[in-house]
Amino acid sequence: MLVRVASAACLLLSANAFAQNDGLISEESAATARELMERGLDSDIGYEVVRSLTTEVGPRLAGSEQEARARDWAVQMFTELGFENVRVEPFDMPYWNRGEIDLRIVEPFPQNLFATALGGSAATPQNGLEREIAFFDSFEDLRDAPDDGSLQDHIVYVNDRMISVQTGAGYGPANRKRQFAWLEAEARGAAGVIIRSVGTDSHRFPHTGMMSTPSARSVSVGSHSQIVIDYLESEHPDYETSNVRSSIPAVAVSAPDADQIERIHALGETLTVELSAVAGWRGVRQSGNVIAEIPGRELPDEIVLIGAHLDSWDEATGAVDDGAGVGIVTGAAQLIGQLPRAPRRTIRVVLFGAEEVGLLGAFAYARQNASDVGNIILASESDFGAGPVWSLTSGTSDEGTLFLDEVQSIIAPLGIIRGDRANNGGGPDIIPLAMQGVPVFRLTQDGTDYFDLHHTPDDTFDKIDPDDFAQNVAAWAAVVWLAADSDVEFRMQDE
Ligand SMILES: [Zn+2]
DSSP: HHHHHHHHHHHHHHHHHTTSSSSSSSSSHHHHHHHHHHHHHHHOOHHHHHHIIIIIOOOOOOOOOHHHHHHHHHHHHHHTTTTEEEEEEEEEEEEOOOOEEEEEEEEOOOOOEEEEEBTTTOOOOOTTTEEEEEEEESSSHHHHHHSSTTTTEEEEEEEOOOOOOOOTTTTHHHHHHHHHHHHHHTTTTOEEEEOSSSSSSSSSSOOOOSSSOOOTTTTTEEEEHHHHHHHHHHHOSSSSSOOOOSSSSSSOOOHHHHHHHHHHHHHTTTEEEEEEOOOOEEEEEEEEEEEEOOSSSSSSEEEEEEEOOOOOOOTTTIIIIIIIHHHHHHHHHHHHHHHSSSEEEEEEEEESSTTTSSSHHHHHHHEEEEEGGGGGEEEEEOOOOOEEEEEEEEEEEEHHHHHHHHHHHHHHHHHHHEEOOOOOOOOGGGGGHHHHTTEEEEEEEEOOHHHHHTTTTOGGGGOHHHHHHHHHHHHHHHHHHHHHHOOOOOOOOOO
16 A cells, blocks of 8 residues: 555645636635645544554443543543544443353364354353254345244354455345344244354454344434344234344354354264353443534534544454544544634534444434534545545535535545445444435445454454555545535435
8 A cells, every 4th residue: 555655645746737626616625635635644643543542442342431431532632632612422322241251062073162242142041051053054044944943942053154345245244144143043942043253354253243132222223223123024023122132142153163163064963062151231321422523614503524433342442443433534634623724614523432232322413413413514434444445425416416526536646436426325323314314425445354353352453554544534634624615515405
């Protein structure tokens, strides 16, 4: 990446020679965007923000004491960087934690396996479970299996693999087993469920992640609860959905351990495993969203909202998920805040709490700021690691689309193409806002390697490439500046 970023910096200078002033972007605003890009490629402030968060706070499980420390850290960080209107908006949430886990093969070839509990998993009985494995090649095989009592007293194992692609499109299909295997196993009387990790690495790190369990619908209707309710309505219409939680343990094994199970199964052997886990729900705790602003100079009530999530899974320091996003949006906004002249509109940075456990911070934000959602003229989140941005996608009015076409021509020297113009994806925590008609854009990152690290103990600061990171900051600074310094109507009419 070093070579490409260096050549991008040279291109920025030559691009100035071809600046046009007959479009929706003024020459002055475009010149500032180019200056921000150059500064972004040189600045290490965002990168240092990630270093500080991952070092001085560390893991940040939603609802934990560590996540509360992250909020204090964020308030201090924003204040020191000169942001205004820094505040925390707390909300209550159901708290789940992991605890210790042990998984071993008892028969036919005794040995230990590397496993972790999935978010929402129940504990095993105190002395653990020893059961035969019922092996399924895919989630669909389990979903379509007859309920004939054959899974009673077994531990279900689901093997399907995730495919690695730039867009991360392999995640959705592979993630079905993480979301719903517990439900299909439990409905057939199984005692537990084990899945091959949803990931693309071949290291001995299991990948955690939330099962789709509506943890407490009265507290917060997050996306996971809606996903499971939709799934139940289509697959199990007579299921009681008032408060669905897993009553069985659900764990993921690392890819090499999954390969081991697969090889033993292929020998025609019946596996027996022993599983012991203490995971479970532990009452209601507090989380919160941390907010900071750069007030607009002409249209302060109009808001360009950029976000990332502050929580992480507990097993690593959450560097690529989503410390990187925190550093990218903060670093970009900080560069804009350093300019001699503020943009016309306000830039609001939101660091969402409790994303991993069901977008609880995102839904809390939309609920607590319901009267203000109409003032958000454009929104996006950085939550796909620290790989280089390669595409600008958007879902806005026709005028907004033309404007973002011009924006892309300005950021093209960073190696960014114009992607889908009818895409309502702004990032996971933007979903509740997009559902209410808030226009979105996304700076799509190369996610080829993202799911090697995602939700594993290996998601640590050393994995972030400083040059790729700087390219992100440069792109975000330019796009956010241009949108905030415009008076373009991004919102679609008749909404
Ligand atoms: Zn994330």
